[in-house]
Amino acid sequence: MTTEPSEETTAAWAETAVREAGHLHRPTREDQVLERIERARRGKARIREELITLAHGAGGKATHTLIEAVFLEAFRNPLLEPLADGAVTDDLAITTDSYVVKPLFFPGGDIGDLAVNGTVNDLAMCGATPRHLTASFILEEGLPIADLRRITASMAAAAHAAGVHIVTGDTKVVENGKADGCYITTAGIGALDRGATLSAASVTPGDAVIVSGPIGDHGMTIMLARGELDLEAHLTSDTAPLHDLTGRLLAACGDAVRCLRDATRGGVATVLNEIAAASRTCVVLDENAVPVRPQVRGACELLGIDPLYVACEGRMVAVVAPHRADAALDALRSHPLGADAALIGRAGDDPPGLVLLKTCFGGTRIVDLLVGDPLPRIC
Amino acid sequence: MRFVDEYRDAGQARALSAQMAALCRPGHTYKFMEVCGGHTHTIYKHGLEDYLPEAVTLIHGPGCPVCVIPMGRLDDAIHIAEQPGVIMTSFGDMMRVPGGRGSFLDAKARGADIRMVYSPLDALKIARQNPGRRVVFMAIGFETTAPSTAMTVLRAEAEGIHNFSVFCNHVTIIPAIKAILDSPDLHLDGFIGPGHVSAVIGCRPYEFIAHTYGKPLVVTGFEPLDVLRSVYQILTQLAHGRSQVENQYARVVPWNGNPKALNAISRVMELRPYFEWRGLGSISHSALKMTEKYAAYDAERIFHIPGVRVADPKACQCGEVLKGVLKPWECKVFGTACTPETPIGTCMVSSEGACAAYYNFGRFSRQRVKEATSP
Structure with missing residues (x-):
């Protein structure tokens, strides 16, 4: 045993010792370095930058660090702590999200x-049935009213399709150049009636990891719609309401459903990393x-x-008991929204907190959280 | 998907794996260097080490264009970006590379106008759209990207665009390989030669490696089977006592290179007497600068850059990693002080950097995973 027990809590040290005793091979130097890295990763999130950079908004490691070191530190409470898609209290679920997509209109949808x-x-x-939504608009001076009408019309249609009403809202206008046309923030409450x-955190080794359909449609559509890449493909966003699909899944499987996550910013990889970290399991994908x-x-x-x-806007990851x-x-x-659902992997127990891909x-390789946005390569 | 799937066949990989094992002499170990960062990325992304014989170790070389940019050059670039009226344009990979005063992303957050582009032509487009601004392209890369920079300068000249310039940091691969061969602390048995660079320079420039230094070199593509086949070819050469330059990537690389691309480079750029490489130090005739004739497009001449040499942080062992003396995880700060979110060294930034590739894709014990996933 040549690791440094002084740096660890007793419990973690004991855990390491027990695990190592169970292995026939002696830990190599590489294994020891890996252990040290794992400890460093489990440590408290510290933010080292002095200014916000774009990486803080990309959904990867920088976003996680920002949320944990700034927002969670300031607002800490039991409802916030799981850092889930929404908060659940008694029989209500509540959530909010801001939308800053560029371009505002893209194949398959709009902001x-x-x-x-x-x-x-x-x-x-959260397992809730959506009930009411709010909508706040930050509009840039010069935005055509016709564009705003188009946006509100598709909001109304989407709300109708999801069986919710937009019941209150707010409007602000900022100077030309201070926003990309239109930013929207929506909040919603839903009823928890599904038990x-x-x-x-409830994901356990052996659980099945399922994705509800083909991944990456939305993010790739947006990247191509920006027109910076001189690439064309017949692609449309997958934006869709998933409450009906989750309703059907929960009705069929009830308590066997451990966890549901929509794979938005950061994609399926980011969601699975969050699940592996919260449950201390190892997710192995095929x-x-x-x-x-x-x-x-x-x-x-x-x-x-x-x-x-x-990113996907109409796909989810479901973890279900085997x-x-x-x-x-x-x-x-x-x-129809789950027609191409597929079993993509399983939760295992070792090494905990990692996502591995066959x-x-x-x-075999790791699928880690990205630091910032995925960037196209140079050459 | 055509042209991709046929190079990712697991059955062929297993067959090659067995053939490679048969070529290894018992009790012998082999160290091969993949020069190019693109290969490092492929090796980790597809988990190729699972297929290699235990006797074969791959050493990750200096061929990551982002990794070899010294801190001082980045500080110079940020200095240019902070001049009035300047729009600095850069490949995305460069954005998070730390200099002495932070990265491009930090400078952007402080107010500098730094924009990510996908090619130098995008930078030229920005210059066309902003005639009142001075647009600078941060040019990095080996012979792979130098032709597109050169072509862009030629196009700017043809169109009479005068608010566009290039901060030239292009480097050349051969002097770096020679520096590694001459380095006393490293003993290599063969080379996996770069693919895209060779599409420009061809295979001839490597011949001294086979003839003078007696090491096999196989120019290789970027699909996983390409890399395994090239390891097989190197092992075959060694088993037969040969050392030759072979071209595994003939579907892309002509033996004599691409004369049109080479011509574009030589019209616009010339060799610098010396250039500092991150971690490797100063290497003579290892980089390109703009010629006198194109001085009007040379950001180095237009802006007065400080040109101060900034020493690498003491803890940083990028040099040893770039030379292949250390495996990424053997660096003192790997994964603890130096991580992809807070990189100390450049190898941790680019997806082609050896440290980032290992951290992102290979940071797990193969032994433990084997035990955990076997029934």
Whole structure:
């Protein structure tokens, strides 16, 4: 035993000792370095930058550090602490989200239906039935009223489809150049009438990891719609309300559903990292089983971007107890939004807190949180 | 997907794995360097080490364009970006690289106008759209990206665009390989040669490695089977006592390179007498600068850059990692003080950097995973 017990709490030290005693091989120097890194990663989040940079908004490690070191420190309370898509209190779920997409209109949707569906989905991921939404608008001087009408029309249509009303709101106008046309913040409340308690921490080794459909459509659509890449593909955003799909899943599997997460910013990889960290399990994915449309795969391949990190706006990850995995897949596939649902992996126990990928090539690698946005490669 | 799936066949990989094992002499170990960061990325992204014989160790070389930029050059670039009226443009990979006074992202947060572009032509477009501003392109990379920088300068000249310039940090691969071969602390048995660089310079420039230094070199593509095949080819050469330059990537790399691209480079750029490489120190004739004729497009001449040499942080062992003397995890600060979110060294920034590739993809014990996933 050559690790440094002084740096660890007794419990963690004992845990390490027990694990190592169970192994036949002696830990190599590399193993010891890996242990040291794992301890450093488990330590308290510290923010080292002095100014906000774009990386803080990308949904990866920098975002997590910002949330934990600034927001959680200031607002700490038991409802906030799980840092889930929404907070659950008694029989209500509450959530809020801001939308700053550029361009405002893109194939398959616009900022309006995104703002409604995103908040509806955050409530659905809490296991709630969405009831009411609020909407706040920050409008840039010079935005065509016709554009705003188009946005509100699609919000109204999305709200109607999701069975919710937008019941209150706010409007601010800022000077030209201070916003990208239009920013929208929506908040929502939903009723918890389905009896399931969902939490990432409840995921246990053996559980099945399911994704509700092909991943990465939304993020790739937006990247191509910006027109900076001189790439074209027939792609549309997957933006859609998921409460009906979650309703069907929860009705079929009830308590066997451990956790639901919509794979928005940061994609499926980020969601799975959050689940692995919260439950101290090791999520092992099978790359061959992850559904990705050929157009998305092609564009990602050209740009050197991993589809696992690309945002979806109408896809979710469901973790289900192993004995109900088939029932969960059947329930999801019975709904048009879940027709291509697939079992993509399982939770294991070692090494805890990591997401591993069995590559289609037969190798194994980590799928880690990104620091900032996924960036196209140079050459 | 065509042109991709056929290079990712697990069955062929298993067959190659067995053939490679058969070529290894019992009791012998082999150290091969993959020069190019793109290969490092492929190796970790696809988990290739699972297929290599235990006797073979891959050493990650200096071929990551972001990793070799010294801190002083980045400080110079930030100095240019902070001049009045300047729009600095850069590849995304460069944005988080730490200099002596923080990164491009930090400078951007302080108010500098720094924009991410996907190619130098995008930077030229920004210059066209902003005639009142001075647009500078932060040019980095080996012979792979130098032609596109050169072509962009030629186009700016043809279109008469005068508010565009290039901060030239292009480097050349051969002197770096030679520096590594001459380094006394490293003993290599062969090289996995760069793919995209060779598409420009061809295979001939490597011949001295095979003839003078007696080391096999195989120019290699970026798909996982490409890399495994090249390891197989190097092992075959060693087993037969040969040392030659071979081209595994003939579907992209012509033996004599791309004369048009080389011509564009030589019209606009010339060799610098010396250039500092991060971690490797000053290497003579290892980088390119703009020629006198194109001085009007040379940011180094237009702006008075401080040009101060900034020493790497003491704890940083990027040099040893770039030379392949240390494995990423053997660096003192790897994964604790130096992580992708707070990089000390450049190897931790780019997705092609050896440290970032290992941290993001390979930071787990293969032994433990084998035990955990076996029934």
